[in-house]
Ligand SMILES: Nc1ncnc2c1ncn2[C@@H]1O[C@H](COP(=O)(O)OP(=O)(O)O)[C@@H](O)[C@H]1O
């Protein structure tokens with residue numbers, strides 16, 4: 001196997017705020033992503049987990065340049081994505097793709113499956129013969145047969161539609177796919193099929209995934225590494241198995257404790273975690289208001305602590 005000395009994707013201190021209110025005298029901003037750092041290696045799945053509104057999709061859009069960053073650095077194969085030449089920009093577009101939550105809205109309903117999968121190849125000027133070959137291969141690699149090429153999205157089930165979205169995402173043979181809640185609109189059994197498909201694409205095609213979900217059980221099933229996000233901030237990140245086995249941040253413990261008891265992560269039986277709501281403290285830990293174990297020192301912001309290859313945002317870690 002090829003060996004790589006740099007990460008496929010490296011993100012450092014990435015921040016993004018949105019304007020939420022503007023009056024004559026002042027502007028109010030909301031920090032959607034706050035100094036987030038992580039890296040995604042070749043042939044790896046990084047799971048980003050956090051509740052709705054925690055900034056997951058914003059991170060995804062920032063790393064694919066679908067949204068402009070405010071601050072921080074994003075490198076793809078060692079190159080700053082904001083200082084690409086035109087050639088490098090084109091290559092970046094070819095080597096990255098995305099699968100969204102709801103294939104009903106992400107697939108053009110007026111296109112047949114063949115056109116949907118072929119479109120990126122046309123954009124990137126592939127000759128007709130090569131396009132035909134690749135479309136057939138992609139649809140099969142996504143677990144469908146050729147007869148689907150002649151159908152419209154409306155004629156397909158939710159799982160089949162998501163397979164079409166995946167076929168489209170792999171047709172250019174990308175190095176990285178952003179999968180933003182790709183299973184969240186699906187039934188549990190179909191969810192599992194799509195998770196297995198993503199696992200096999202990683203194994204067989206060596207594609208790396210930035211896999212976003214609000215559901216830690218889904219994240220746990222396919223991630224090599226996990227990043228736990230809360231209000232735009234990294235709470236904890238590390239090797240998936242270790243984070244699941246021994247969560248070090250109280251928020252990760254809460255997420256884990258809320259999984260169904262028969263979940264396959266080899267967690268120890270976790271104590272019941274009481275729900276806590278207390279007033280926020282400016283400049284304190286962002287999790288302070290909901291943390292079951294917070295103390296006075298948590299009214300100041302914790303530094304990231306490195307424990308082996310884990311990083312934790314907590315005074316107690
Ligand atoms: N374009 C935007 N303008 C203003 N606020 C936004 C915009 N996009 C996202 N937000 C806000 O940023 C926060 C994070 O959003 P998002 O990244 O979509 O979270 P998640 O994907 O984790 O649910 C939310 O509070 C959301 O309302």
Ligand SMILES: [Mg+2]
Nearest residue numbers: 056057058180
């Ligand atoms: Mg989202």
